[in-house]
Amino acid sequence: MRVLVTGAAGFIGSTTAELLLDAGHDVIALDDLSHGRRENVPTRATFVEGRCGDESLVSDLGTIDACVHFAGRIEPALSMVEPEEFLVTNVGETVSLLRALVRAGCPKVVFSSSAAVYGAQDVMPIVEDRPTRPESPYGQSKLIVEECLHWLSVSGRLRAASLRYFNAAGATPAHPERHDPEIHLIPLALDAAAGLRPGLDLYGDDYPTRDGTCVRDYVHVVDLAAAHVLAIEALDDDPEIVANLGNGVGYSNLEVIDAVERVTGRRLNVRHAPRRPGDPASAVASNARAREVLGWRPEHPSLEGIVEDAWRARHPH
Numbered sequence: 001m002r003v004l005v006t007g008a009a010g011f012i013g014s015t016t017a018e019l020l021l022d023a024g025h026d027v028i029a030l031d032d033l034s035h036g037r038r039e040n041v042p043t044r045a046t047f048v049e050g051r052c053g054d055e056s057l058v059s060d061l062g063t064i065d066a067c068v069h070f071a072g073r074i075e076p077a078l079s080m081v082e083p084e085e086f087l088v089t090n091v092g093e094t095v096s097l098l099r100a101l102v103r104a105g106c107p108k109v110v111f112s113s114s115a116a117v118y119g120a121q122d123v124m125p126i127v128e129d130r131p132t133r134p135e136s137p138y139g140q141s142k143l144i145v146e147e148c149l150h151w152l153s154v155s156g157r158l159r160a161a162s163l164r165y166f167n168a169a170g171a172t173p174a175h176p177e178r179h180d181p182e183i184h185l186i187p188l189a190l191d192a193a194a195g196l197r198p199g200l201d202l203y204g205d206d207y208p209t210r211d212g213t214c215v216r217d218y219v220h221v222v223d224l225a226a227a228h229v230l231a232i233e234a235l236d237d238d239p240e241i242v243a244n245l246g247n248g249v250g251y252s253n254l255e256v257i258d259a260v261e262r263v264t265g266r267r268l269n270v271r272h273a274p275r276r277p278g279d280p281a282s283a284v285a286s287n288a289r290a291r292e293v294l295g296w297r298p299e300h301p302s303l304e305g306i307v308e309d310a311w312r313a314r315h316p317h
């Protein structure tokens with residue numbers, strides 16, 4: 001198949017593009033390089049620099065058999081500061097992309113949704129049928145796109161899979177996690193361990209969790225990438241899929257810090273800071289639906305393995 005991967009210069013997009021190429025697909029890698037890096041794009045892919053919402057650019061790409069849509073703004077806290085920017089990019093540009101894909105006759109879309117659509121939930125693990133309550137414009141933007149995809153699917157224009165990632169982590173050596181600004185706990189902790197940061201801020205230690213710190217479900221980027229390849233196939237049988245991607249196991253921030261200290265052999269200077277608004281106490285996925293509908297089996301669930309892979313990719317020695 002000819003697969004369009006938007007956001008292919010980013011962390012998850014580049015890893016997935018690599019896996020699609022390994023599976024024998026042709027990949028068109030589209031990215032505006034606003035946050036990604038050119039060197040992240042697999043050399044075997046055809047790179048196109050531009051915005052995903054540029055309909056004429058997308059129309060000129062020729063036949064597209066499937067689109068995997070990663071491009072967008074990703075920082076929930078920043079979305080509280082400049083919501084209009086997030087809505088224009090994540091919703092406005094995505095709707096333009098979808099119209100161009102429909103016009104080009106592309107039959108399938110796999111979309112990067114997020115656990116942020118759920119907001120704070122009382123019952124763990126979270127199943128897909130729980131009421132969605134986004135707590136940021138970022139989370140809202142993901143939910144709006146899911147709803148757009150629902151109507152495109154209902155009206156027979158596209159088959160669509162919305163994959164709700166929990167915390168993407170780990171890495172392959174060729175595609176380390178490098179966000180700018182970096183907002184994710186594991187790379188920040190690794191940079192502190194490498195001496196590139198004076199310490200690590202721990203936001204909140206009075207949550208109703210086992211040690212007072214937030215609990216999250218870390219999923220290896222290679223497992224995430226594999227789910228996208230499976231989703232493209234699963235859309236043959238199912239015109240609309242909404243599925244969580246997580247391991248179903250939660251680790252607290254202190255447990256992650258402990259794993260980073262064990263893997264790197266260095267002590268972190270942890271600074272206790274107040275809670276951040278919009279950070280739920282816990283977010284742990286039920287992955288039963290992804291197992292059933294996609295046939296997905298995460299192969300790298302160990303937190304220590306995830307941290308080791310991230311450490312080797314980010315700080316090769």
Ligand SMILES: NC(=O)c1ccc[n+]([C@@H]2O[C@H](COP(=O)([O-])OP(=O)(O)OC[C@H]3O[C@@H](n4cnc5c(N)ncnc54)[C@H](O)[C@@H]3O)[C@@H](O)[C@H]2O)c1
Binds near residue numbers: 008012074
């Ligand atoms: N990293 C996570 O833990 C996580 C969790 C849930 C969901 N997601 C979603 O997964 C997707 C990928 O995340 P990531 O961590 O790889 O982020 P990333 O920032 O590394 O990748 C996003 C890429 O999209 C590109 N981009 C942004 N706006 C664009 C536009 N208008 N046109 C073309 N390219 C554009 C950027 O240059 C970047 O290369 C995002 O949609 C994100 O919301 C990520």
